[in-house]
Every structure is written in structure tokens, then in C-alpha cells.
Amino acid sequence: MTEKKGGGDARKGGDRLAEYRGRRDPRKTPEPVPEEEALPHGDDDTFVVQEHHASSLRWDLRFERDGVLVSWAVPKGLPWSPKTNHLAVHTEDHPLEYATFEGDIPQDEYGGGKVTIWDRGTYETEKWSEREVKVVIHGSRVSGRYVLFKTRGENWMIHRMDPPADPDAEPLPEALRPMRPVRKTRLPRDQDAWGFEFAWGGRRLLAYVEGGRTRFTDGRGRPVDGPAGLGSRLGERLGARPAVLDGALAVLDGRETYMIFDVPHLDGRPLLDVPYRERRARLDGLDLSGPAWQTAPWYPGDGDAVRETAAAQGLPGVLAKRLDSPYEPGEESDAWRLIEAPSRKR
Incomplete structure (x- = not known):
């Protein structure tokens, strides 16, 4: 598939932050809510993972792309081994200012809960299309080659392409009988x-x-x-x-x-x-x-x-x-x- 610029779905083009702004009231949430349409003013190489304690815990994975942060909610976090794939739900594009956001979103607001930065750094794009995104991530807690691929609707999966981040790590046992x-x-x-x-x-x-x-x-x-x-x-x-x-x-x-x-x-x-x-x-x-x-x-x-x-x-x-x-x-x-x-x- 030919590589395309943009967020990887029909939301690219036009005012790419319209959906984001429509879900947030700047008078009620501490999140950045810019007034202008998204304009490219970065190098398309920033990524951030935010730990988000909303109705259920998730990790929000965001990549700078054409003036916005293209975003996925990953309920189980990024996989550490190529043996497991994790669900990644594509969400609305976020403003670039969100890459530094930490704070408490009011519970009665969209995405209410505490947001902290879990990791951030730079990334390189190997492929970016409507159904597949391949990147090399360089963070302090997570690094390596990952691919996101679309399955159905807004659901994607994220897969680690490199060997395990920690080769000596062992999975949790299925069951232990207590001492x-x-x-x-x-x-x-x-x-x-x-x-x-x-x-x-x-x-x-x-x-x-x-x-x-x-x-x-x-x-x-x-x-x-x-x-x-x-x-x-x-x-x-x-x-x-x-x-x-x-x-x-x-x-x-x-x-x-x-x-x-x-x-x-x-x-x-x-x-x-x-x-x-x-x-x-x-x-x-x-x-x-x-x-x-x-x-x-x-x-x-x-x-x-x-x-x-x-x-x-x-x-x-x-x-x-x-x-x-x-x-x-x-x-x-x-x-x-x-x-x-x-x-x-x-």
C-alpha cells in the first residue's frame, strides 16, 4: 500500500483537531485546547506514552504527525515481547501541546482521570498507511521496532517486531500454590x-x-x-x-x-x-x-x-x-x- 501522510484514517485533512475540541470544554479541563486548526510545526519525530487512569487504566500512545499527535489507547500497554500482541484503539488526534500534558481531568469530563507521562522520546517512520504503521521508538523506558495494524473499526493491534526488550524476563506463572x-x-x-x-x-x-x-x-x-x-x-x-x-x-x-x-x-x-x-x-x-x-x-x-x-x-x-x-x-x-x-x- 502506498504510504500516505496524515493520521492514517478518514480524519486526516481539514481541521484535524475538530473532534478533539468538540469533546472538551477548556473552561473545565486542564488539557490544552488550542483554538486554531492543526498546523505542522515539528519534525514528525516526537512520541509520548501517557498513563491514563480513566474509567479503566490504559496507556495512550501518541506520535507527532503533520501537526497533531496521532493517538491510540492501549489497555495493556506496549508489548515487551514479539510473542504477544496488544489491542490498540485508535482515538482522535490530539494537539502537539498534549505531548507534555500531565494532570487531573475532571471525572465528569471526557476521559476523566489522572494523566501522567510514562515515557517519551523520538521515533522514526518506516511505513505509515491507513492500515499499517511501522516505527522505531527511542524512549527511556521502551525502545525498538513496533508495528500497528488495523483489524476492525477503530481497533488496531500493536506488535513488537524486535526481540524481547528484556531477554531475561519471565512471564508470570499461570498459578502458584502458596508456601x-x-x-x-x-x-x-x-x-x-x-x-x-x-x-x-x-x-x-x-x-x-x-x-x-x-x-x-x-x-x-x-x-x-x-x-x-x-x-x-x-x-x-x-x-x-x-x-x-x-x-x-x-x-x-x-x-x-x-x-x-x-x-x-x-x-x-x-x-x-x-x-x-x-x-x-x-x-x-x-x-x-x-x-x-x-x-x-x-x-x-x-x-x-x-x-x-x-x-x-x-x-x-x-x-x-x-x-x-x-x-x-x-x-x-x-x-x-x-x-x-x-x-x-x-
Whole structure:
């Protein structure tokens, strides 16, 4: 097909920002809403990816072309490997000023939600037609050759043509059976070698988060539904970072809360052989705290105080975990010990 200039569909030509302006009220939204028609005043080499927390999380991919930013909404983000294609929905052209836009669009406005710049840089065009766009992207977080191809209506697909961006990255496992503690009546003697957590009770859940979406498995590794809204909110919080989270769905202050206490997989890396101390540090670094989930606290070397607090708060007990222990899926390991709180003893 002959290469054509423009946005790649019938919207090219004329006032290419008419649709954009028609959907936005400059008195209500902080987005740039230029008055004039789009005029070429760039080098057709700018790209930007914006993380957009609208009704659902998505990434907006935009390329400068003939005075506008030709745009696609990519619900799962750009693929990192040629093994997977992602949906890309062609949206209205945006003004060039949008390439630097970050801010909160009012919820009652079109596309309401928070917009941040996820990546930006330059690109080179290999092909640009009404049904296919081939580009080489040069960004700080994503680089390489990509092709967008039209499927039906406004739906396109985006495919990575180069080898995986991170050759050593591993996909999330389909399912993990969680590591389980053995029951003990006493705290470990060498408490300095252990970390201590509260035992929350509740239902064990592993969350698999990728591309802003989440699925769950139970204590036996079987697929289950998570609480309403938990999966999408966790997906939004982690954004483009793939992770497996281990936790328990407990009732705290009369409300179900997902208490997260381990991360067996993060950013394309299995952490099964990484010591518990380091896994907890990485989990803490994710800063996962929200209306329906919390990162469970942990206390190195202070088992007696944790057990007394658990008893005072009516919690089932204490989990003692060796600081150097790996994560052993499906195993009942002495490296993790469940000690009942004194008030729970009979």
C-alpha cells in the first residue's frame, strides 16, 4: 500500500483537531485546547506514552504527525515481547501541546482521570498507511521496532517486531500454590534470625497483576474471583509492573482487606530463591496501600512484642519467617512458623 501522510484514517485533512475540541470544554479541563486548526510545526519525530487512569487504566500512545499527535489507547500497554500482541484503539488526534500534558481531568469530563507521562522520546517512520504503521521508538523506558495494524473499526493491534526488550524476563506463572507455615507453640529462640508478622486469618489469595489487570488463585492454586473492585484497583496501582502478590483476605474493622505479605515474582523476575528479608524490602518498596488492600507490617527480631500485640488485638497469632528463607510454592516449611497468640490457647 502506498504510504500516505496524515493520521492514517478518514480524519486526516481539514481541521484535524475538530473532534478533539468538540469533546472538551477548556473552561473545565486542564488539557490544552488550542483554538486554531492543526498546523505542522515539528519534525514528525516526537512520541509520548501517557498513563491514563480513566474509567479503566490504559496507556495512550501518541506520535507527532503533520501537526497533531496521532493517538491510540492501549489497555495493556506496549508489548515487551514479539510473542504477544496488544489491542490498540485508535482515538482522535490530539494537539502537539498534549505531548507534555500531565494532570487531573475532571471525572465528569471526557476521559476523566489522572494523566501522567510514562515515557517519551523520538521515533522514526518506516511505513505509515491507513492500515499499517511501522516505527522505531527511542524512549527511556521502551525502545525498538513496533508495528500497528488495523483489524476492525477503530481497533488496531500493536506488535513488537524486535526481540524481547528484556531477554531475561519471565512471564508470570499461570498459578502458584502458596508456601505454608508449620504450627508451633513457641517462638523461635534465635529471634534475631527471624521476621515476625501478624497472622490475619481470612482467605489466602495470590494476585497476578499485569498490564493493569489482575487475576487471583486460592490456597490450592485454583482460579477464583477476587472481591469486587480489588483487581482493577491493584492493577491501576502497579501500572505496567507485573507482579505476583501473596496475601490473605481478612476482615479488619468490619471491612474485607487484602493484607499483602510477600511478592514471589516482580518485574519479570521470579523471586522464589530470594531471601524473605529481600522480598519484603521489595514489597515495601511498592508502597501498596489503598482502600481495600494494605502491605502487612513485619518486624525483624521482635517476636515477643508482636505476639503480645496480636493477643491484645484478638488476632489469631504470629507468623515467624526466617530472614534467609526462600519462597517454596506449595510446601509446608519449618522456615515459616505459625504461633498462636496466648489468648487463643485452650
